[in-house]
């Protein structure tokens with residue numbers, strides 16, 4: 458069975474976000490470097506303009522994002538967002554973010570967010586834009602208060618290996634997403650989470666798969682309808 462395969466809207470992957478080309482192909486959502494012309498074979502990807510790159514984002518970069526989002530193997534928009542410690546002025550970051558929210562809605566693909574000291578701005582945008590697509594803050598390292606604010610506003614939270622244990626327990630296994638963001642394996646993330654949550658690693662694995670499937674439901678429903686990966690990638 459390939460990692461692509463969906464059983465009634467269920468995806469057999471856990472890792473929401475990585476910058477390393479996943480092995481085996483399709484075992485994580487691979488964040489495409491800005492401007493790449495080809496999707497590595499068999500990968501499931503996300504595409505977006507990072508806030509650090511917002512200064513130089515012009516029509517060419519937005520056209521690239523659109524081109525990528527029109528592909529079935531690109532399942533999310535990201536990472537996009539705000540960073541108060543790095544990148545251009547917040548006005549520029551905000552304009553680039555808002556435009557990518559429009560693309561997320563237009564192509565029906567969930568949003569994966571980079572947010573550094575910008576939760577106020579992010580929540581203001583969420584209230585203003587009222588998106589239909591789900592949003593997830595990736596690489597969350599904040600505490601319970603910040604986690605609570607995000608959840609109250611309907612955002613999902615994705616945890617990596619360096620997470621705040623109190624926030625992990627507060628969000629709980631039913632609502633969290635997980636990611637590597639780098640070369641470490643998702644198993645390391647799960648092994649770190651399981652004792653904090655007090656849940657066996659295999660149960661954590663199972664729940665994280667379900668949670669990612671729910672987050673990507675808008676895309677998985679289309680896959681199933683079009684039988685995209687089921688027919689192209691399996692039983693070869």
Ligand SMILES: [Zn+2]
Nearest residue numbers: 474476536638
């Ligand atoms: Zn990242």
